[in-house]
Amino acid sequence: MSTVTAEPAPSSAPPGPSARPSRLRRSWEKHWYAWAMVLPVVIVLAVLIFYPLIRGIWISFTNLTEANQAAEICTRSITGGEVCAENPNKWEFVGLDNYVRVLTGEVGEFWQWTGTTLIWTVVCVACHFGLGLGLASMLNRPMRARGLYRVLLVLPWAVPAFVSAFAWKFIFNERFGLANALLSAVGIDPVSWFSDRWTALFTAIVTNVWLGVPFMMVALLGGMQTIPGELYEAAEIDGASAWQRFKNITLPGLRPVSMTVVLLGTIWTFNMFPIIFLVTEGQPAGQSEILVTGAFRAAFEGIRNYSLASTYGVLILSILLVFSVFYRRALRKQGEVW
Amino acid sequence: MRRTARGIAVLAAATLALSVAACGGEDEAAEEQPKVDPASLNAELTWWDTSDPQNEAPAFKELIAKFNQTYPNVKINYQSVPFGEAQNKFKTAAQAKTGAPDILRAEVAWVPEFASLGYLYALDGSELLADSDDFLATPLASNKYEGKTYGVPQVTDSLALMYNKELLTKAGVSEPPKSWAELKTAAQAVKEKTDAEGVYLNPAGYFMLPFMYGEGGDLVDTEGKKIVINSAQNAAGLKVAKDLIDSGAAAKPSANDSYGTMMTLFKEQKVAMIINGPWEVNNVTSAPDFGGLENLGIAPVPAGSARAGGPVGGHNYVIWSGMPQEKIDAAVAFVKFMSSAESQAFLSEKLGLLPTRTSAYQVDAVKNNAVVAAFQAVNEAAVGRPWIPEAGQFFGPLDQMATEVLIQNKDPQAALDAVAKKYKAEVVPGYGL
Numbered sequence: 001m002s003t004v005t006a007e008p009a010p011s012s013a014p015p016g017p018s019a020r021p022s023r024l025r026r027s028w029e030k031h032w033y034a035w036a037m038v039l040p041v042v043i044v045l046a047v048l049i050f051y052p053l054i055r056g057i058w059i060s061f062t063n064l065t066e067a068n069q070a071a072e073i074c075t076r077s078i079t080g081g082e083v084c085a086e087n088p089n090k091w092e093f094v095g096l097d098n099y100v101r102v103l104t105g106e107v108g109e110f111w112q113w114t115g116t117t118l119i120w121t122v123v124c125v126a127c128h129f130g131l132g133l134g135l136a137s138m139l140n141r142p143m144r145a146r147g148l149y150r151v152l153l154v155l156p157w158a159v160p161a162f163v164s165a166f167a168w169k170f171i172f173n174e175r176f177g178l179a180n181a182l183l184s185a186v187g188i189d190p191v192s193w194f195s196d197r198w199t200a201l202f203t204a205i206v207t208n209v210w211l212g213v214p215f216m217m218v219a220l221l222g223g224m225q226t227i228p229g230e231l232y233e234a235a236e237i238d239g240a241s242a243w244q245r246f247k248n249i250t251l252p253g254l255r256p257v258s259m260t261v262v263l264l265g266t267i268w269t270f271n272m273f274p275i276i277f278l279v280t281e282g283q284p285a286g287q288s289e290i291l292v293t294g295a296f297r298a299a300f301e302g303i304r305n306y307s308l309a310s311t312y313g314v315l316i317l318s319i320l321l322v323f324s325v326f327y328r329r330a331l332r333k334q335g336e337v338w
Numbered sequence: 339m340r341r342t343a344r345g346i347a348v349l350a351a352a353t354l355a356l357s358v359a360a361c362g363g364e365d366e367a368a369e370e371q372p373k374v375d376p377a378s379l380n381a382e383l384t385w386w387d388t389s390d391p392q393n394e395a396p397a398f399k400e401l402i403a404k405f406n407q408t409y410p411n412v413k414i415n416y417q418s419v420p421f422g423e424a425q426n427k428f429k430t431a432a433q434a435k436t437g438a439p440d441i442l443r444a445e446v447a448w449v450p451e452f453a454s455l456g457y458l459y460a461l462d463g464s465e466l467l468a469d470s471d472d473f474l475a476t477p478l479a480s481n482k483y484e485g486k487t488y489g490v491p492q493v494t495d496s497l498a499l500m501y502n503k504e505l506l507t508k509a510g511v512s513e514p515p516k517s518w519a520e521l522k523t524a525a526q527a528v529k530e531k532t533d534a535e536g537v538y539l540n541p542a543g544y545f546m547l548p549f550m551y552g553e554g555g556d557l558v559d560t561e562g563k564k565i566v567i568n569s570a571q572n573a574a575g576l577k578v579a580k581d582l583i584d585s586g587a588a589a590k591p592s593a594n595d596s597y598g599t600m601m602t603l604f605k606e607q608k609v610a611m612i613i614n615g616p617w618e619v620n621n622v623t624s625a626p627d628f629g630g631l632e633n634l635g636i637a638p639v640p641a642g643s644a645r646a647g648g649p650v651g652g653h654n655y656v657i658w659s660g661m662p663q664e665k666i667d668a669a670v671a672f673v674k675f676m677s678s679a680e681s682q683a684f685l686s687e688k689l690g691l692l693p694t695r696t697s698a699y700q701v702d703a704v705k706n707n708a709v710v711a712a713f714q715a716v717n718e719a720a721v722g723r724p725w726i727p728e729a730g731q732f733f734g735p736l737d738q739m740a741t742e743v744l745i746q747n748k749d750p751q752a753a754l755d756a757v758a759k760k761y762k763a764e765v766v767p768g769y770g771l
Contacts, residue, residue, distance in 0.1 A: 169595070
């Protein structure tokens with residue numbers, strides 16, 4: 001490149017402006033195949049990601065709903081004929097109205113949902129990681145029937161999420177569920193699980209922990225098996241205790257894996273729709289709703305509100321973007337490269 | 339679900355192609371000859387039925403078989419779609435202009451909404467409405483939107499007091515309670531003298547309406563364009579409901595799955611009274627532990643200080659506007675058959691559903707049906723709902739309010755004020771508070 005650009009223009013060529021196009025053209029002649037190679041990827045990204053994203057952002061600045069999206073509403077008569085009337089309140093650009101309405105709480109419960117989402121995400125990911133790490137360390141040593149344990153522990157992963165959601169919902173049923181039957185059996189009063197915000201959230205968290213632990217366990221187990229055995233041998237010779245080996249070899253050795261899975265787990269849990277939607281149904285009175293389920297109900301019940309849905313989408317995306325920027329910065333500080 | 343949706347889309351596309359091929363040449367013939375020979379109608383129609391697939395669907399399938407005796411070449415693709423999903427599913431498909439059913443069983447509140455979006459055929463001028471005087475006025479009114487009629491009433495219903503005769507007798511209650519105060523006494527008697535609970539209230543918006551109507555309240559005033567949900571009458575009605583629970587006369591409801599819990603308890607004779615509609619009659623009477631129809635009592639909902647009344651519900655047949663013109667004759671024939679007095683009488687006899695035609699009530703099988711007779715009194719007292727496109731959205735905030743008041747002990751007036759604000763912000767911005 002530098003040789004191309006460094007070459008002085010021939011004296012006959014006009015100076016200034018035209019130097020640029022010719023440089024571009026020369027670059028194109030030399031590197032056209034590279035552009036041709038990336039073109040398919042660019043097109044796929046544009047179609048699958050950029051177009052929907054930009055359209056979503058654009059819609060969030062309008063008041064588009066199902067009722068006002070058509071320029072005209074046509075009524076067909078069964079006897080033939082069709083009457084089309086111009087839509088009297090056609091959708092229009094409304095600027096930041098949607099954001100103001102959502103953030104001031106005029107529509108929906110944005111701040112309450114955000115709070116619930118944060119609690120839900122932190123508790124779920126912490127439990128996933130903690131339990132996954134514990135189970136992985138237990139399975140990461142020779143023992144009888146290890147294969148069987150591994151299969152059994154991965155099982156929750158293999159069950160479709162909605163099946164386990166319904167199963168857990170029934171376990172926590174206030175009248176007929178197993179949880180209250182067990183509590184009564186040991187002499188504790190049955191709990192009205194879905195009558196209180198925190199107990200309702202608890203049922204959803206239990207369900208999601210049950211579902212999410214296998215992934216963490218498998219990922220961490222894989223990470224543990226990449227840690228060279230010699231390190232442990234050397235530490236043992238030096239007289240390090242089991243805890244010291246875990247803290248000083250296993251944990252640092254796992255860091256590349258655990259950082260990635262925690263990031264993934266956070267994003268997944270943050271947007272984990274089916275568990276809240278099916279297990280608590282937002283009860284009581286919408287208080288266990290998280291952002292994604294709240295946004296869904298706000299936007300898709302009754303006449304669908306596409307602009308409101310996009311507004312929530314953009315807000316959720318921004319929260320996750322901010323999170324991942326900080327997370328990546330934290331990683332870079334620790335010298336991680338991905 | 340996505341897979342089935344695609345399946346339906348493929349099916350519909352295939353149907354469309356077939357029917358276009360089959361019916362291409364018949365149009366002119368039909369024009370010249372108004373009276374069509376039933377056997378000459380040749381089409382494939384998809385019908386989304388939202389009735390209960392176990393209790394009600396078999397009767398509808400029998401009706402289809404009867405229809406096919408007259409119209410052997412009209413194939414009906416019967417598809418059972420869960421009631422809770424049908425509204426959104428239909429809107430998605432209708433908007434995409436593919437995969438929607440030709441005929442849908444729509445809940446009364448859906449019709450104005452679908453019509454306002456242009457998703458339905460206007461039926462004016464067709465033979466479906468030729469004898470529209472025969473239909474009961476209130477169910478028919480739910481099909482009207484801006485002067486046109488978009489559906490044909492299938493069944494009508496309202497909420498009633500359903501009670502377990504045996505349990506009430508055991509408790510020494512000889513007559514079903516006529517007011518909420520009587521209900522409270524009766525429920526407490528049941529609780530004391532039997533090992534069942536008195537009454538189970540479903541903490542959902544729709545089921546709170548009898549309490550609000552009882553004191554003379556309503557949701558919105560469509561003529562005055564005013565939100566009246568937070569009236570003192572409604573608050574008084576909710577206090578009545580709350581008092582039933584607080585005093586122990588009513589069982590403590592659960593926030594999640596309360597409808598299912600209510601039905602299970604009633605069917606297992608663990609609760610003596612519930613407020614519910616005719617659509618559950620078959621479910622209750624066929625439950626093994628209940629004791630059949632002899633044990634089921636049906637009475638109008640108890641009265642408040644102003645009146646007694648439940649909300650008008652029910653279902654209508656509507657035809658999707660995206661259905662190709664060639665299939666109109668077959669669709670009209672099908673809907674006409676299904677909504678005829680004979681078919682309504684048949685459903686009434688089989689399932690205890692309430693006909694929407696005056697003439698159907700003259701049929702002996704209906705006249706002598708105890709369930710229908712009981713519900714007829716109920717329906718005469720029923721209160722019409724606001725038939726506006728937004729009507730379906732009233733119940734989200736109302737459900738939340740019911741949970742807050744009945745389970746979380748929130749003050750009724752405060753909870754209703756919050757609902758009014760939500761209606762203003764999200765449902766009917768054009769209305770005054």
